[in-house]
Amino acid sequence: MIVHKGEILFRQGDSGEYLYHIKRGLFKVTRLHENGNMVLFNILYSGETVPHHSLITAKETHGTAIALMQSEVEVIPAKEWYSQLVEDPTKSMEIALLLQEKLRFMQQRVDHLTAGTPAQRLELITEWLHDYSHGVDVTELLTQEEIGQLIGVRRETINRLMRLK
Secondary structure, three states: OEEOOOOEEEOOOOOOOEEEEEEEOEEEEEEEOOOOOEEEEEEEEOOOEEOHHHOOOOOOOOOEEEEOOOEEEEEEEHHHHHHHHHHOOHHHHHHHHHHHHHHHHHHHHHHHHHOOOHHHHHHHHHHHHHHHOOOOOHHHHOOHHHHHHHHOOOHHHHHHHHHHO
């Protein structure tokens, strides 16, 4: 399935009927809180099967995944995925490797958040996204507010840093 920039792959609260293998592309995952705050909390990239929290058992989706560029996704019925998990013992290793990759990604994200200055953090996230976006500039993918959420600074700081580039 092709998902175009700005289209939604899944919505916060969806039942978990499907899993999605991202063959190509990038998605941002946002969560709307009860107080109305919208927070960008994850970036999904090529090679991932999501939602991560449903790789072994189904659970409603935690956020909304929105394509940052044209992407290709394989839609996998959850019942089929879970049946394969029971029937094929090698599937457990596949899941372990997927979760290991995501854990390493999250460790890298923590490193990005704890790097010295906001300018250094912006450079790290820009470099990381560049690797997955096939050269598309970070400002074409995310708003200044979203970039700020990813590196732990306010939009105003991002605006100032972008002007200095």
